[in-house]
Amino acid sequence: MERASENRRPAVGKPVPGIGEMLNRRPPLRDINNLIGAPPYPSAIAKNPMLEKSGKEEQKRALVGHRPMTRNFAASLTRKEQLGHQDNVTDAAVACIDPQKKLIPDDTVDDDLLESRESLDDITVDETERDDTEEEEFMMDIDSVDSGNPLAATEYVEEMYKFYRENEETSCVQPDYMSSQEDINEKMRAILIDWLIEVHYKFDLMDETLFLTVNIIDRFLEKQVVPRKELQLVGVTAMFLACKYEEVSVPVVEDLVLISDRAYTKGQILEMEKLILNTLQFNMSVPTPYVFMRRFLKAANSDKQLELLSFFLLELSLVEYQMLKYKPSLLAAAAVYTAQCAISRWQHWTKICELHSRYTGDQLLECSRMMVDFHQKAGAGKLTGVHRKYSTFKFGCAAKAEPALFLLESGASGAT
Missing domain, CATH: 1.10.472.10 (Cyclin-like)
Known part of the structure; x- marks a missing residue:
């Protein structure tokens, strides 16, 4: 990798020539002499295919410099060649009339302007090519803010949660x-x-x-x-x-x-x-819904309101025997999803949440509807311990939030 990068890097003291410099470079005498004997009319110039091909390849190599040859960059070079074709023909015709006459660069051409345009085109092409990759990397990197926190274990947090998913069946x-x-x-x-x-x-x-x-x-x-x-x-x-x-x-x-x-x-x-x-054979190390809840709340970029409402819904599910059919990770994801829907009043489940939870909105909908039903009935009946706990100011009065009743509609579908 280092050798490849060195090959692309210009030598010290030898700047890579810009487009203006390359287009206005004085051709060698031997190239001019090759045109002796051609008719003195631009339309009747007999071109040397091998010379033209080698000249274009040399120009492309100089223009490319340290850049990789992408499809977009190659297309931009082709467009520039087409635009400069007419000027090159005229210069060649002048050289045929007077072989000793030197081709004088056009002082009206702004080399800096041409180089800046080329740089801008290069940056635009590179950014376009990197858009998808950078977006995917951004979606996956939710731990960058904790890179300096040793308790966050950012170096191997993904491996930890991979292990949790593989072993959650044991719990x-x-x-x-x-x-x-x-x-x-x-x-x-x-x-x-x-x-x-x-x-x-x-x-x-x-x-x-x-x-x-x-x-x-x-x-x-x-x-x-x-x-x-x-x-x-x-x-x-x-x-x-x-x-x-x-x-x-x-x-x-x-x-x-x-x-x-x-x-x-x-x-x-x-x-x-x-x-x-x-x-239990002394096995206390099992992934519970709590470990997944923390990860999914982080993926959801949660605030205190979302966190408390999510835990309220999850603790309501702890009481219910019928919720044992769901895996811990699904319970945690459904709690965050349901809480987001209750706060935003629409079906809210981002791509980042889907990426880290491994669940789509459609997969969470069944469990989420059950949580909405528990939320609606939390203050009634005899078992109101969770409701009383989350009705205090210490827990943000999360139990008093309006349940996401629209999720109970038969026509509801997963979020996007």
Whole structure:
């Protein structure tokens, strides 16, 4: 690559000749003498094909200089040759009449002007050829603003999310796993998770902790039959494990005993902790909707309003058992898509969002409509923990935003 670039770079002290200089260059005597004996009329000049061809090739090489020969640049050279053809014929005719007469350059030709026009044409051609490539690179590069932030891991963030997509199936459960349970059902699961969302809010825990807690509960219930009286014990223990994995400051076991109204002892919580870890084979590293949500919000160039509304819709989906049929990445993408539609009041899903989420608006529409329905009914019924949480000023009163009801229309289609 370095050798190629050196070949294209003009030598120091030897500037590349401009178009004006090349068109007005004085021809060698031997070229003029080749025309002796030709009829003294411009229309009757007998051309030497080999001489003309070699002259054009030399001129093209000089004009090209260090530039690559593209189709557009070749076309511009051809146009210039056609425009200069008549002047070249006239000069040749004069040389035939008086072989000793030197061709004097036309002082009226502005070399700088010709060179500036050529440079402008070159820049325009190059920019046109690079438009598609630069747009694609711009669409893909959403991490440039974080290039100086070591916590953003911009050097390998794409590899991370490639790994998440390849392994998100490991965090999923069968959407009908509750059929194997004898004493609990999906309504009891919804009550438990709605209560844990309130506990999570009171302890002021990180968002990652909540999503990992719900994931641990579902994966454990899929593999282990649990009696009704121990369901809450599974919930508080799952949150205890998620805190150990995600939090800097972990709640003590006594806090969990108090929050569960002393329904369980410290020993029972520790025993359940061992049972859950053994059942899940100590696998706490799974991609939850949270990791995808952060990436898709970044692709959407989100503000605080979009972020809070997206998380509100996603937490509403955590409570609903029927949403287990969707992969974590699709849940996160649908939450961002639905929130954008609710804010803008039209179907909004950009090419950048589609590129990074790997989902089109049409693919998200089914899940998005379900989220709109949850949003519409969030303040009603008995399970209102998420609605109360996002009705506070701390969470921007996101629950009070108008739902995107137009997505429920049967004629709605994916966004562009």
